[in-house]
Amino acid sequence: MNSINSFQEHVDMKFQLYNGLFLNLPFEDVRTSGLLLPVFTQYAKQELEKGAAPKEIVLQFFRERLGIEDEQVIVDDLFRFMRLVERQVVLFDALEDAAFSQIHDIQGPGCVKDVLNRIEREERIEDYEAFINDYRVRIVLTAHPTQFYTDEVLTILTDLAKSLESNDIRSINELLLQMGQTRFKNREKPTPLEEAEGLMWILEHVMYQVVPDIHQRLVTRVCRDTEAAIRLPGRIELGFWPGGDRDGNPYVTSDLTKEVGELLRSSIIQLYLHDVRSLRRRLTFPGVIELMDSIEERLEHTLYPFSRVPKKASDGTFCVELEDRGYRSSQELVEDLLTIRKLVNQEHRGLFVDRVERLICTVQSFGFHFATLDIRQDSRVHGDFMETAMKIIGKNGITGHEDYLSLGETERFTLLENTIQDMRSLPREQRLSLGREITSELADHDNQILKDILGSVEALEEIQSRNGEIGCHRYIISNTQSAANVLEVMVIALLGGLDTQNLPLDIVPLFETIDDLHAAQSVMEQLYTAPVYTSHLINRRENQTIMLGFSDGTKDGGYVAANWEIYQAKERLTLVSKNKGYRVQFFDGRGGPPARGGGNTHKFYRSLGPEIDSRAIQLTIQGQTISSLYGTPESATYNLEQIVSAGIENNLFPGDYSTMSTSERGDLQELSIAAREAYLELRNHPSFVPYLEQMTPLQYYGKTNIGSRPAKRKSNRSLRLEDLRAIPFVGAWSQMKQNVPGFYGFGRALNVLSTPERTQAFQRLYQGNLFFRTLVENSMQSLSKSYFALTRYHREDPQFGEFWNLLNDEAERTMKKLLAISGQTSLLETDPSIRQSIALRENLILPSQVIQQYALTRLRELEKNQGMAGHSNHPVKETTIPNQETFEKLVIKSMAASINASRNAV
Template sequence: MERLEAFQEHVSMKFQLYNGLLLHMPFPEVRESGMLLPLFSSACKQGMESGEPPQQIVRSFLGHATGADNSAQPGAAAGDLDDSDIDPLFSLLRLIERQVVLFDSLEDAGFTRIHDMKGPGTLQDLLNRIERKDKTQAYREFLDSYAVRVVLTAHPTQFYTDEVLTILTDLADSVEQNELRNVHDYLLQLAQTRFKNPQKPTPLEEAHSLMWILEHVMYRVIPEIHARMVDALNVDHARRLEYPGKILLGFWPGGDRDGNPYVTADLTEQVAELLRTAILRLYLQDFLQIRRRLTFTSVVDDMERIQRRLEAAVQGCGAFVGEYEAYDTPEELRADLLQVYQAVMQENGGLFSDRVAGLIYKVQCFGFHFASLDVRQDSSIHERVWGRLLPLLQDAGVAETSAPYAELAEPDRVAVLGRICEQLQGVEPERRKQWCRSWADAIEQDDDHVAADVLRSLAAIRVIQNRNGEHGAHRYIISNTQSDSHVLEVLALSLLSGIASGEIPLDVVPLFETIEDLHNADAVMRRLYAHPLYREHLRSRGDDQTIMLGFSDGTKDGGYLTANWEIYRAKERLTDLGRQQNIRVAFFDGRGGPPARGGGNTHKFYRSLGREIDSSSIQLTIQGQTITSMYGMPAAASYNLEQIVSAGIENNLFVTDYMQLSDEDRSLLDELSRRARAAYRRLRDNPVFVKYLEKMTPLTYYGRTNIGSRPVKRGGTSELSLSDLRAIPFVGGWSQSKLNVPGYYGFGTALRELEAEGRLDELQRLCAGNLFFRTIIENSMQSLTKANFRLTAAHSQDPVFGDFWRGLKQEAEQTRKLLIAITGQGDLLDTDPVIRASIEMRESMILPSLVIQQFALSEIRQLPEDHPLRPRLEKLVVKSLAIGVNASRNSV
């Protein structure tokens, strides 16, 4: 209750206060819409409760607001409206989106009061527990190999512009400090600031945008957590300074070319240089502050040398400042800083040594790369590349096959790739590089830019590693991995790019996404481990294998419950296989913001994995507005990173029966998953499924938002298909309509069937005794809490989609009822009233924008394609998309 009271005091009450300021800003448009919005919000709530459709609510309100009589007929055609009717709706949306920024700022400002910064899941609580249980030695042994990798992606779910994000941050700071004048001024600024990018950002601009988080938050927070982790080891301080970073950063802008034709090899190199220059400038900035204090004779010459070499490094590799050459590696910089540290300790009583140690920790965490650029491409593109390369390699006397690559069966592909690798190893690296360059040019001339970029991207990785170190770019992720050949294709390409034989400094990361691919993952990896070429490669990489698992496409393919359970089972099988082969497996989770894409409570998710899944390395993607909400300010970033870090340590140091699944538990989850998947697949295979998304939700409008460089669907066909559709618009279409289908559908059917068999008590025991199952339930509760079927109730009468919509509603209602019964809660999220209160406030705030969105969609469906009002209504839909995403913070 203390957390709920803190939320009410620092968020709810302050929102009422500051919202009053916002609604009465001294601008004509704001003043007018500020008077209308409370009235319209009330009309929306009353209309929803009485069963009025959004089209009628808006038309009625417009009639009252303007004095017109366009509301008399709820089903009137849109043609009787004009621009003067639509303009007030845009004004209301602009005000609502600013209310969301205010609310975000208030939650950020109250973060440390709402959250227990030393409670369960935090590093302090964990370290105290380690000390109490006398597990320091076990902790020391485990920490040697433990690391967390947080990967920032450029997936298009962040609608705030950089200018708005800056205001949000400054506003939160002023609220926290109770600086009323600044709050007032920032609200004035907010009222006059554009929220929409005038055009889609380029991948380079996306990288620049995320750099703010790296430079202003991660650079400060990660080394502090790292220092606390290693300080708890009770070893000599010099030894602590040797520990490599325990929290690693990954970066996808500029490297993720899966479905994004605008990411090129040149751009990848540009982003890598951006990262390198940024971290070196930060080191130099910190060092200059330290030099102001370390004026001691014992270190003055060393300080001069370090400064000049850092200045040269900022200018570029091989540069000089005077007689001093740029640092080539972070190890050189660390060695010089350690020398200064030791001199200060020995000759100056350790004065200001903590500042030197702090910079050493940063160098250990970030090197000269800041964040590792992951290169990612779809397996189908690699197949296309090999279709082009095979004839060229045959002409060069390297490959022998009588059939085109596309016609080769899987065993034949594996055999051909193996022979090619063996023969390439006998070719001089420079000759291979020349082949790679000339063949990329030839493919480019045939207008296959994507295939040509694959060859150039491998060359770019070599360049980046020479400049930034191996950690600058050392992973190649293969989307849609389905077979052994998909992995061997990339390995062979790396050899072709000119990398020395047997020394491929590249981790090839298969990404298994669909339910079938998850089922086959261990079989694929077993064959790869047995392949002499790949096994030798793994030995050169320290017998470490990273495997990525995609929640988004797993959910789209098999439904919420099945995706979670099949990923869990796949991890168990892959862990067991790795242990048999003496291979250390690291799982990289492709998690999005909402439960439908693997989101939800991160600590509980990773804490629930148990001993059968390797958690000595935790890796996950963070994307879109989730980056801002969870890592946009130091306090939130520290808290959320600690939740991830502590989960892996607890799993390995405090293994209890509480997290283990018995054979009976597994059998029950298998049965639930089977039934849930069958129900979801019946829905997904219904011909109405994709048509409903396309016609009745704003899915098709995501491509018109200027928030990301990547297209919303794979493939170049105009026809919408589920297989080509990206997970973000797929989940987004459902969440914008407040149906949230991917977060629960099928789960309720499975539960109902077991309840009908008198087995509710089995489910209750499983929930009470296993954290994994309870986490699945609680995350699904979040999806249901955000659902609002009243918004689209009119769809129940649609001649095409009526039965379909009623089926969705029935599934949501039965899921809600049974989740409450299984958990014993009085209502959804009773165990976390703060989350529920936040969701309720946000949903209430954005209800008017959702009503406007549904109104516009309804009107558009009645208009011919060439009607002059249609573009304005479509802009209304696009404008409303941002509000729903930003308000939910993890809605897409």
Template structure:
């Protein structure tokens, strides 16, 4: 362990953790004193092969033999509450030490990049690249954030107090944590989710993004006033727009969220204007700033006609004031004014662009409604005939229709919402500017028809008099088969005259989204990652062939099993055959709070994404050794295919779905009240089917079981199989040579490091699950061994000591939590009539334990 991490994090955590024992809460001293003993008994018990039930019952019989069943369960709940707050404390200590444990000016930072631009040609090459380069971070509402907003606020303040060693304030905040609930009594609405994420926009991104730009401009010795590339960072937003599988998102919600984004931003602008007013007190300038204050107040609170209609209007007024400031007042405080104008150019009046997303099958269903209604007016057009046509004929019909589409003409609420959601995009654009909402994402895209169905609806709803649509349609390809077919789908679109004309109007720019979550669920870790890489290569080739600028939008989750892990290494590793004009990715839940929860962490991670996106373009000649050759790609294809078959063998095991449904916390996800979206698709009255599983509860359940199957399964057996075929040395060379492959390996190592199979070894005692558990464990051992062998590391994550040590400490903090949760699951497997307390108590233990386990892992759901 590095001395810095030991001193700045571990020692500090130990000191502040001792404060818990002195908090004036009933029973806390006993809880805090007994908890280390439970941790010790859990460690020793699992080493001896004991089950969680044996460990918990042994703990009580040894230390609290006379405790009643109710007192025992109450103490377990007290342990859970205590550990939840220990996790918060460790998060805060680690984040407070971030600038000590991470080299903020090292590899991946803006200064490090600029230092390497050691010729005028390289510098110009980067500036040319910035003309159409962008990093777009899209915040999503996927339910992986187990801290409610009120706790996030305490964490923010706690981190500040820890940074300056303010023991008194830390103690008060720990007191506040003790009285603040960590759970939501009710599910949040989509609007609640949006409000929660607006906190990060206002308190983190609003400061972090301009700070990075100012650092870049300063390092390049350029002028903020003359900086021509404000678009290199953009924010996207899904809460309130993403209705895929979320029946609670409506067109009204979408409009409310767009208004909230605008209001949040304008209030931040208003504060900045008031700060400017305190400094720009000079003749010829102060009147303009005072007018800006009045008009911004009207823009926010009304009357709106007395406010600003756009950011451009405000910028124009401020530029006039700037001229006076420079000409008459020696440019005093001009840097403050320039920074504010930079924010206006960055965020406009929209803050974050609100995407709309819906499943392709919903659009097909809507067209059934539309065409069936049309059939009543035009009997010759029969929907039954339409369903038998080939794809080209269907597309021709949909594009030829010029029909009014009114909500009141349809009974199906889904059809009404699709029409309303597209209209809401138009409304938002009029109010917030076109950047406020201009993308419609189609999940489960399987054909060109899926894209044309949306285009044809939009054509009849929001096209202008010339038939032009201010809308980018974004297909999302995610499953293994859909990724393989993506090239053919886009080729057909590019060859369609109407679609090509639409793209021409949109600057010959096509955004394509590729998703990791369902790809991993469908085909396993290695197959999903490699399928996405190959799909991007093919889509790049086809797009270039047709003269289209393609942008890839990555649906990445927190853990490696959902495309998470080290994102900047992933982007830096992409070769010349994958378009790199922009970096776009989703961030969500814990990834937002852990990677972008403070200005420092946000700047660190955003800078590394920014520089990763420039690496291949600027320095590719010196990195030819890292480019994948055809032989390398063939080897990766063999590995991916072998891993895929290994994963399919597990997925097709007769107890796979039964295991998830009966033995994991999957069935409890709906009780956590962390997200507005239902936890599974399909009819609740039916038995669970694999296709109904949502990616987040799917991956999260494996994380709760400390098995993390989606993040590694098949990787080890694939390497082992190819090694036996004489390709072991080639795989080792690939690891040394390819950053892409190293990133896959080291992200998978994170999943392995957070796994702990002894916690569930008791399942081997059940005949139904013995073989299944052994199968998972054997692959875990195999993958562990094979990844160490090809990487040359002695222990997992030796190449990243800070991450390695952080994981070790976090896993030890939550070990009692894991024991308690598995104990409760064991008890629930018994006959309810024989249980010492109400079964509902054990269910609540399972749910409450979920929060701390997920929060400690930071990227496990």
């Protein structure tokens, strides 16, 4: 059965069946809304196509169909509609999760089994063994606010998917009843700790099962030396940002970082204890069971490090001493398990040795850290810290400066080099004393973020001592614009007391804007030739991790330019690193939608050419993308394997896809330039920011209670695009069903280059080059989730009508051009199951989108009336229109359904 037939049978038809069951639950509101909602949806769709405005659609529907004039009654019914839509989306999500293995070819191209079969078939085992020793994939879970489901709803979704998979009608009915009475919105914003605790569910219930399984197959399936293979550390690593990501989040402190580090450590050791106790029930053999008891006891002492042990003194009296009898490192645990494996193989006929090997692979995958906690902060914060630090440092006989921020980049870099050289000769306690003096000086500034800078170093050191160095070894610098930004972190690390000769820290510059991507090569060249930094890199095994941000790149330069510039930046950075004798590892800051680097991830990584180092693949996963791609063992296995296999195929079978010729690269360069010019013309339009602020639900992102981090970096001033975070920026366009960041400029650029010869060249490029094909198809996803009829009434707006026309015209132009380039007659024609899934989801949330536009219109009217009342001698006529707070709640309620249904909307 092909994927579209499977989708129709296991998702579409079942949704109609179980939705009918849900609508017949014993809730009066559900029954009434269930009868009205489909009628409202059809009515709204017809009227939108006629050009009607959502406000008129809503009021006319209730007046003409139900005879209701009182707008407060209407609003009450609209809330009921949206409560039903929210729950229908959960049902649809659960059905797709339950049918995952039927819809996707889990044993097909891109799976580990398929690629290992190919390695054996083409006799590349020796090459694979050499490659797998050096290969890593790191999936980094972030707490970026794109998940509207509460923990309670996620639990229902998970359980419902299991019941749907087994067709357990009784359980399904009970879960639908539970869902009908469960709150769908957080009462308050989650704290960073609560965000971390929420993501622990994915680690404990999904990743703990899936990651070791894939790792074991990767290292044992084709490798000839099983003993050496099983000793390999995990090929799939997990990263973790909640509790470590400080960028723009004032609620993340050093104390919180320590707490999250301990949460990760205690969680993984408890899971090991459970598995050891389970394994002990089988390994009851003489000589083995005693070792199992010892392992269990040592793990218990590792979880609770110190025990009180009575000791007899020389005079015969007893005293109590604290004794640490736990494992000092996860490698000690691995060695004990290897001893058991050897005994079982040699003396007990290998009985249950597969379970021992599985536990070894699990410990190799997660150590005592479970996931690596990254520290991240903005370079501008470091600059403010250094302004004070350099004054204090200079007063203590070390190279410093009275006015650090006034220096040029070259002067700063030289100053920092000299400061690092001086500080390397200082003993730890003297550097810590300097740090305390700086922190004390900053206390007068009443800036908690700056005061906590050195605290993050202390937290990192404490986590390393308990979880192992891998537990917290990276410091990511957002908004990296110069080589000095990297050396600033080295100074901070030394002031925090870290080892001067062997700094246990990987410093990761994050290049985000187009200009920063252009400057990245020169920044790294400067670092690669600076003795203070090269000596550090030698101690870090000559590896340099560089992070590249898709989200801010798109916000800055548009979809096409961001993708092409990142591709070229990777090529340049690979070359300069190789020429200087270093290995670069790229870490991609990717979001859910194509506008933030999402879309088809496997195709993207498979499309990297031979000029880009792909021996390590690292990327962020966030919000509802975590639950949609990694929320079940089946989907997590499939999506992880797709990424893992992409790197293997790139390196072992580079000839699968054609590389770009010089002329093709020239075409893409011209396309990128033209697309960026078109996007910048839009971004610089005087209505761009006002439209976002006044016509979209952007301002309500901060009121949704889905994340601890503010929507913009500096909340004490009026909206500026550079302060606006990429998530609300992309999300605002998504809520409007316009998805501008995922396509704008693409159509204009193709139109500029629309000679017959160029058109044919792009058609050939689409057919023969996976990078360009992925660029096109991911943009098609953005367009397939766009619906300009929803906001067509904006074209009549005196302030924004012309601006709306620009957006609509480019959407139509881009769709037409992409279809011509791809040879398709409709968007996503080559992936019908995704196309149908999107269509059904968009139909589900159409009512909430119409309601959102109605509420936004009413809010603008209320604001206008209030302004008129303030300049009039006549009182405003009283109406039955609900108040502002009610309409704001309506907007916020509508946002949740839209994002959850789109899954990769932000």
